[in-house]
Amino acid sequence: MKIGKLAELSGLTASRIRFYEAAGVIKAFERTANGYRDYPSEALTILEIIASAQRAGFSLEQIRHLLPTGQGPWQHDELVKALKHKVTEIEEMQERLNQNRAQLLVAIESIENRPADLDCSGRKEWVLGRLRENGVVPERKKGSR
Structure with missing residues (x-):
């Protein structure tokens, strides 16, 4: 064809x-x-x-290595191994994406529900504090501002 x-x-x-x-x-x-x-x-x-x-x-490149060469047979063991590895990679990526989503939702909630009586600097510190409490932003090292 x-x-x-x-x-x-x-x-x-x-x-x-x-x-x-x-x-x-x-x-x-x-x-x-x-x-x-x-x-x-x-x-x-x-x-x-x-x-x-x-x-x-x-x-x-990965696909090229998994496809049979010429009229040769499929390398079933290698194919299954590669597929299982890809499933593991996807599961790890899903976990990272779930963590990222949760962090973003905490950030949104913190920003939307910040106290109105704080000035801009106070609001910023309050939001950052909430993000630190929830592990979104790392804790400050002692002695740093």
């Missing part, structure tokens, strides 16, 4: 497909006598796997 048809079926641009080829993520395909690339039907499957892996957070 020609690159235009592959692009249409995959939802990718022809330049993206060429980029994947140049990056070694998909193998370079033979050209026909008139110079067109001729892609086998399994190229569509590989492109779908690449797109899915990128959405899951894999880099092109």
Whole structure:
């Protein structure tokens, strides 16, 4: 199949497909006598796997190492290991994002509910105190202002 048809079926641009080829993520395909690339039907499957892996957070380099070379078999053990590692990375990222969200909510609540009778400097110190109490801002070292 020609690159235009592959692009249409995959939802990718022809330049993206060429980029994947140049990056070694998909193998370079033979050209026909008139110079067109001729892609086998399994190229569509590989492109779908690449797109899915990128959405899951894999880099092109990681994907390249996980895909079978040529007509070789999939390295199932390596693939499962990489997938499990990615799940762990995502779980760690989710934990960091949850902590960031909680910190931001404390900051918002502290700013919105600050005492009105304090001057600007007092409000700032009150908000910072609340943020320190909740671990959003580190405690000041003794002797520092």
